[in-house]
Amino acid sequence: MSAGSGHDTMRITLKIWRQAGPDAKGGMVTYTLDTVSPDMSFLEMLDVLNEELLAKGEEPVAFEHDCREGICGACSLVVDGIPHGPQSETTVCQLHMRHYADGATIHIEPWRANAFPIVRDLIVDRSAFDRIIAAGGFVSVATGAPQDANATPIGGEIAELAMDAAACIGCGACVAACPNASAMLFTAAKVSHLALLPQGKVERERRALAMVGAMDAEGFGNCTNHFECMGACPKGISVENIARMNREYLRATLVSRDLG
Amino acid sequence: MLRWIANALTSSVGRKIVLGLTGLLLVGFLFEHLHGNLKLYEGDGEAFVDYVNWLQGYGWLLRVAEFGLLGLFVAHIVIALRLTLENREARRTGYVVRSSTGKKTAASASMFVTGALLIAFLIKHLLDFRFHHEFFDDPSGEVREHLASPGTAAIYILAALVLGLHLSHGFRSAFQSIGASHPKLDPILEKLGPLVAALLALGFASFPVYFLFFGGK
Numbered sequence: 138m139s140a141g142s143g144h145d146t147m148r149i150t151l152k153i154w155r156q157a158g159p160d161a162k163g164g165m166v167t168y169t170l171d172t173v174s175p176d177m178s179f180l181e182m183l184d185v186l187n188e189e190l191l192a193k194g195e196e197p198v199a200f201e202h203d204c205r206e207g208i209c210g211a212c213s214l215v216v217d218g219i220p221h222g223p224q225s226e227t228t229v230c231q232l233h234m235r236h237y238a239d240g241a242t243i244h245i246e247p248w249r250a251n252a253f254p255i256v257r258d259l260i261v262d263r264s265a266f267d268r269i270i271a272a273g274g275f276v277s278v279a280t281g282a283p284q285d286a287n288a289t290p291i292g293g294e295i296a297e298l299a300m301d302a303a304a305c306i307g308c309g310a311c312v313a314a315c316p317n318a319s320a321m322l323f324t325a326a327k328v329s330h331l332a333l334l335p336q337g338k339v340e341r342e343r344r345a346l347a348m349v350g351a352m353d354a355e356g357f358g359n360c361t362n363h364f365e366c367m368g369a370c371p372k373g374i375s376v377e378n379i380a381r382m383n384r385e386y387l388r389a390t391l392v393s394r395d396l397g
Numbered sequence: 398m399l400r401w402i403a404n405a406l407t408s409s410v411g412r413k414i415v416l417g418l419t420g421l422l423l424v425g426f427l428f429e430h431l432h433g434n435l436k437l438y439e440g441d442g443e444a445f446v447d448y449v450n451w452l453q454g455y456g457w458l459l460r461v462a463e464f465g466l467l468g469l470f471v472a473h474i475v476i477a478l479r480l481t482l483e484n485r486e487a488r489r490t491g492y493v494v495r496s497s498t499g500k501k502t503a504a505s506a507s508m509f510v511t512g513a514l515l516i517a518f519l520i521k522h523l524l525d526f527r528f529h530h531e532f533f534d535d536p537s538g539e540v541r542e543h544l545a546s547p548g549t550a551a552i553y554i555l556a557a558l559v560l561g562l563h564l565s566h567g568f569r570s571a572f573q574s575i576g577a578s579h580p581k582l583d584p585i586l587e588k589l590g591p592l593v594a595a596l597l598a599l600g601f602a603s604f605p606v607y608f609l610f611f612g613g614k
């Protein structure tokens with residue numbers, strides 16, 4: 138923590154969703170922190186809260202985090218009604234308290250979707266995403282010996298588009314933001330990323346059908362093109378990927394030799 | 398043998414595609430409907446009578462087309478209803494504090510409500526004309542008589558505006574659903590959507606305004 142950096146400390150009121158377990162009844166609980174430094178990250182502020190709670194013999198607030206540098210997708214907090222908080226294209230672990238004014242009240246809730254059941258407090262079970270990936274979000278190849286890096290030419294533009302889609306960190310903010318709790322942006326990012334590249338094209342039909350099927354089986358909602366997902370995505374992934382997935386799905390339905 | 402079709406038509410993406418396609422075809426119908434109605438403005442209503450008679454002249458072919466149209470409406474409505482119910486069910490516990498990232502619009506958030514209002518209007522509209530026997534005896538006169546009544550005119554004007562709101566999201570959204578999105582296409586669609594919506598809304602609203610305030614003259 139950056140105590141003594143010359144900034145004044147802030148008083149922040151937190152209203153946090155507390156829920157002891159998957160089936161327990163949850164509710165918002167209010168906490169007040171008097172010495173929040175503007176240099177702290179949002180998660181560091183929660184660390185401070187948890188230290189205070191532990192010192193008092195109370196249960197700390199359970200929340201997920203890992204890299205704390207915006208690349209792993211573990212952090213998953215809905216801050217004042219927006220997944221990852223008010224700063225666009227920023228994971229909540231990269232959000233800093235200097236964006237808040239002294240005396241602010243902040244609401245913190247978990248991702249909300251039936252397909253993401255609450256484990257405890259702010260932690261939800263996102264294994265539904267793993268099952269969507271397992272259904273086809275990969276390239277099956279017998280790799281053999283490494284080939285020359287330039288043996289498979291890929292245009293710069295395609296590489297960029299694929300890379301933009303591959304920037305998805307699988308955090309689930311798209312689902313949390315969607316009024317319908319739809320997982321289309323996540324699934325579309327994975328389908329797009331692989332369908333654009335020659336290595337992934339080989340299995341594009343099977344992949345599109347299987348991943349959409351797995352997504353539907355998890356009980357996510359359906360996309361109605363609000364585009365809230367794109368607004369919440371910390372990696373700025375475009376809904377153009379959803380249109381591409383729809384094309385891939387339509388194409389796969391027509392050309393796949395799999396009779397169902 | 399047809400399992401693959403059933404799979405596609407029950408999947409989230411497959412139904413979105415059908416919803417978008419049927420929506421666009423219905424927009425196509427509305428343009429022809431507007432074109433036919435515009436004949437009310439030509440020469441004391443005779444052009445409209447000619448148009449109605451010309452259409453009726455197709456006999457059983459017209460019936461087939463009407464059933465096709467009914468099919469489009471039913472598919473569009475049934476899918477939209479199912480999707481909406483599923484979407485409500487997908488988040489049983491909502492947020493305590495809810496905010497928007499600024500992408501959704503009043504139109505996108507009210508598609509179900511505007512759709513339901515349009516269904517209600519459609520039923521009234523069909524009862525007023527299509528299933529009203531006197532209509533075919535004197536098409537222009539019946540339209541004038543119905544739309545000159547303030548209550549009916551108000552409903553028709555309101556319905557036209559609701560249609561505009563529905564299409565201001567629906568038109569652009571349909572293209573996205575069928576996979577038609579491209580940096581060259583998207584800026585055009587973003588302008589075309591509101592334009593199509595405004596054109597149809599103002600076009601249809603013009604008839605009750607004309608008959609109510611100008612007595613059809």
Ligand code: FES
Pocket residue numbers: 201202203204205206207208209210211212228229230231
């Ligand atoms: S903790 Fe890794 S992205 Fe936030």
